[in-house]
Amino acid sequence: MSTELTKRRESLMKAESRQKLLAFSSLLVMIIIFSLASPNFATFSNFVGILLSTAVVGILATGVTFIIITGGIDLSIGTVMTFCSVIAGVMITFWGLPVWVGVIGAVLSGMMAGLINGLLISKLRLPAFIATLGMQMIAAGLNLVISGSRPIYFLHEPRFRLIAMGTLFGIPYSVFLFFGLAIVASIVLGRTVFGRYTYSIGSNEEATRLSGINVDRWKIGVYVLGGFFYGVAGVVMASRLNSAQPALGVGYELEAIAAVVIGGASLSGGSGTILGTIIGAFIMSVLTNGLRILSIPQEWQTVVIGSIVILAVYTDIIRRRKD
Amino acid sequence: MILVQQPLVRMENIHKSFPGVKALDNGQLELRAGEVHALVGENGAGKSTLMKILTGIYIPDAGKIYYKGNEVQLTSPRSALDLGISIIHQEFNLVPHLTVAQNIFIGREPRKHRFMLDERKINLQTQELLDTLNIDLDPKAKVMDLAVAAQQMVEIAKAVSYNSEVLVMDEPTAALADNEIEQLFAIIRRLKSKGVGIIYISHRLEELKQISDRISVLRDGAYIDTVETKETDVSKIISMMVGRELYEDFSDEPVQVSGEVVLEVRNMTRKDGRTKDVSFTLHKGEILGFAGLLGAGRTEVARALFGADVLASGEIYLRGERVNISSPADAARFGIGYLSEDRRHLGLALGLDVTSNVGITNYDDFKSRLGWVKSKELKGSVSSLVDVLNIKTPSIDQRVANLSGGNQQKTVIAKWLLRDCDILIFDEPTRGIDVGAKHEIYKLLNDLAAEGKSIIMISSDLPEVLRMSHRVIVMCEGRITGELSRKEASQETIMSYATAH
Numbered sequence: 001m002s003t004e005l006t007k008r009r010e011s012l013m014k015a016e017s018r019q020k021l022l023a024f025s026s027l028l029v030m031i032i033i034f035s036l037a038s039p040n041f042a043t044f045s046n047f048v049g050i051l052l053s054t055a056v057v058g059i060l061a062t063g064v065t066f067i068i069i070t071g072g073i074d075l076s077i078g079t080v081m082t083f084c085s086v087i088a089g090v091m092i093t094f095w096g097l098p099v100w101v102g103v104i105g106a107v108l109s110g111m112m113a114g115l116i117n118g119l120l121i122s123k124l125r126l127p128a129f130i131a132t133l134g135m136q137m138i139a140a141g142l143n144l145v146i147s148g149s150r151p152i153y154f155l156h157e158p159r160f161r162l163i164a165m166g167t168l169f170g171i172p173y174s175v176f177l178f179f180g181l182a183i184v185a186s187i188v189l190g191r192t193v194f195g196r197y198t199y200s201i202g203s204n205e206e207a208t209r210l211s212g213i214n215v216d217r218w219k220i221g222v223y224v225l226g227g228f229f230y231g232v233a234g235v236v237m238a239s240r241l242n243s244a245q246p247a248l249g250v251g252y253e254l255e256a257i258a259a260v261v262i263g264g265a266s267l268s269g270g271s272g273t274i275l276g277t278i279i280g281a282f283i284m285s286v287l288t289n290g291l292r293i294l295s296i297p298q299e300w301q302t303v304v305i306g307s308i309v310i311l312a313v314y315t316d317i318i319r320r321r322k323d
Numbered sequence: 324m325i326l327v328q329q330p331l332v333r334m335e336n337i338h339k340s341f342p343g344v345k346a347l348d349n350g351q352l353e354l355r356a357g358e359v360h361a362l363v364g365e366n367g368a369g370k371s372t373l374m375k376i377l378t379g380i381y382i383p384d385a386g387k388i389y390y391k392g393n394e395v396q397l398t399s400p401r402s403a404l405d406l407g408i409s410i411i412h413q414e415f416n417l418v419p420h421l422t423v424a425q426n427i428f429i430g431r432e433p434r435k436h437r438f439m440l441d442e443r444k445i446n447l448q449t450q451e452l453l454d455t456l457n458i459d460l461d462p463k464a465k466v467m468d469l470a471v472a473a474q475q476m477v478e479i480a481k482a483v484s485y486n487s488e489v490l491v492m493d494e495p496t497a498a499l500a501d502n503e504i505e506q507l508f509a510i511i512r513r514l515k516s517k518g519v520g521i522i523y524i525s526h527r528l529e530e531l532k533q534i535s536d537r538i539s540v541l542r543d544g545a546y547i548d549t550v551e552t553k554e555t556d557v558s559k560i561i562s563m564m565v566g567r568e569l570y571e572d573f574s575d576e577p578v579q580v581s582g583e584v585v586l587e588v589r590n591m592t593r594k595d596g597r598t599k600d601v602s603f604t605l606h607k608g609e610i611l612g613f614a615g616l617l618g619a620g621r622t623e624v625a626r627a628l629f630g631a632d633v634l635a636s637g638e639i640y641l642r643g644e645r646v647n648i649s650s651p652a653d654a655a656r657f658g659i660g661y662l663s664e665d666r667r668h669l670g671l672a673l674g675l676d677v678t679s680n681v682g683i684t685n686y687d688d689f690k691s692r693l694g695w696v697k698s699k700e701l702k703g704s705v706s707s708l709v710d711v712l713n714i715k716t717p718s719i720d721q722r723v724a725n726l727s728g729g730n731q732q733k734t735v736i737a738k739w740l741l742r743d744c745d746i747l748i749f750d751e752p753t754r755g756i757d758v759g760a761k762h763e764i765y766k767l768l769n770d771l772a773a774e775g776k777s778i779i780m781i782s783s784d785l786p787e788v789l790r791m792s793h794r795v796i797v798m799c800e801g802r803i804t805g806e807l808s809r810k811e812a813s814q815e816t817i818m819s820y821a822t823a824h
Binding site for chain 2: 191192193194195196199200202203204206207208209210211212213214270271
């Protein structure tokens, strides 16, 4: 029995690394094709642009990866992110508080939204889809109410803009922040008890509960962690635009979820990695960037990205069927 | 010295109700250290509920639980585990995406630096544990890749690893082959000698003779009696469990099977190679038994015949005519019904009511031209089937999830009868069904055959195969290795063909 077992395991491991390889190599192929197609693609400044534009979605996607691995979903990502930008704007511009206080306030409000999501889902047993859809709309409304439906500019605080746009070796800080957070998230997911229970809840929640684990508490933790990432993304976003744009937000949740799914996570839970999510986020931003450089109209860019999501998930299904 | 031993666990007067159901009405149990205490009863008798109360999954409405003489409150699985009470669940409670080792140590992982997992230690300790239990498994294998029997062994290893003084085993042998059962019994005997008290739930009464010291019987949520295993026999236990007469059919007279061939399968080979060159015939009014070990390819034959899986080659003839079955919808149109071994997942929509479940294969017959469901007529037909099959349900609007295993099985049967299928494939028709309901299913199979329906019955329960089949086909590793008449078939002949590689 055990030899047969090991064989199956080997083939499975091969399949798993094959998938990562597939995603990564399609990213490389894309980069090569765009480089050949346009001299404007493979330039330092364009690469920096890609990195910068991946940072926000990448941070959001990293946060929601945990949630998706537990078998949950979060539709409030985009508007909660904006909510955090608005809070930063209120604290820094309206109240004149120091930048660091505004940043902490923004991140804490993201975590607070996550906490509410988590409580609704675990304690009141609302489906995650519904709870976070509600949160999406609540946050969207609050953004307009709090800001008076007008953008809040950070004109008095030039240092705020440095968070995203200040550079080291020509690379913006926000890119370092993104990679730093991704590495930490990867360790948390792969090596800690928190990560283990994230997978375990997504794979079989009941079994996890019966093993004596307080599933509710860990689930809430996962949503709070997600909120932390949305808060950071909100700060980066506001800093990049040098303003909190209250009408922004809807649409980001789907981009973030798409990145996670392209990266190989299953919406039914139990599988997914941070590395996969990052590759997924880059596939989307490289594609958007490349198509724009090739002067393909923006409307068509969305069509292409939608097709890529379907294609990515379909190849994953085929791969699983073969095993 | 006083020789009266303090019982390890005593449960007194346990009551538990669920909305609409009284699950336990005076449940009792006394477990001594170092004994194997069997707990028997029909499905719905309250065994699992009593055990879920003992392991902190359910909280009783009333009653007292004493552990080593002290009254305890068990409010969560954790609190029971901390006291030293663990359970091997009947339905696997493993996390499929995690490895064997990660599953065994879930909830109490060895850590480094407070938050980080010590994966090396988890694997090492698991290997040690598996070695002491003599289980041949790779700690790093993902549970989702393991066969059912191997998963069961993981469950056992996990429960043992808590070093509990009380170990509850709910149907631990349901998925195991004979040699694995021996292995399990060896583990049980070792634990017993260490003073562990084991509560052992099983429907296989013969097994209890081998392994248990005492037997407690529950019926309809109430405690009936506890007896010493040595001083009792199987029929006594059954009568305590059932409290009513059983349908018996020991007719040895030759069964009338017409010579008319209804179905012929020639050289069936599946694309995945799990059946090879399978050929057989099925007659009108015949019960054709399919015997073999787990994984012999019996279910695979059924699924391929039913169009659920893909064939590489082979021909299927219905009443002499060659047919092409490429989907379950085709099979149903040709009058072939398949009753899956996993009825909870593949046979029923548990959240829906009886009517919807029975009706699902038949809406074509019960819809108006515009596509409206003629619900009055449908309900009429369903009601009459519920009566004929004696399905015990408060009404046909009851959710199937609330029915007992036997009645769920009958609901699946009703579904195919309504469709008027004349070839029925039963895959493990009585698995997980209690003795009383089992006999009703047997009677039903005989009645269906007598009416001229043709039945393929896949079963791993040899006495069942011998008792029910007019003819027995034995499979091994995807091939048919033997075909036996009712006269030739015996446990010995079947087993010799089933292991004939």
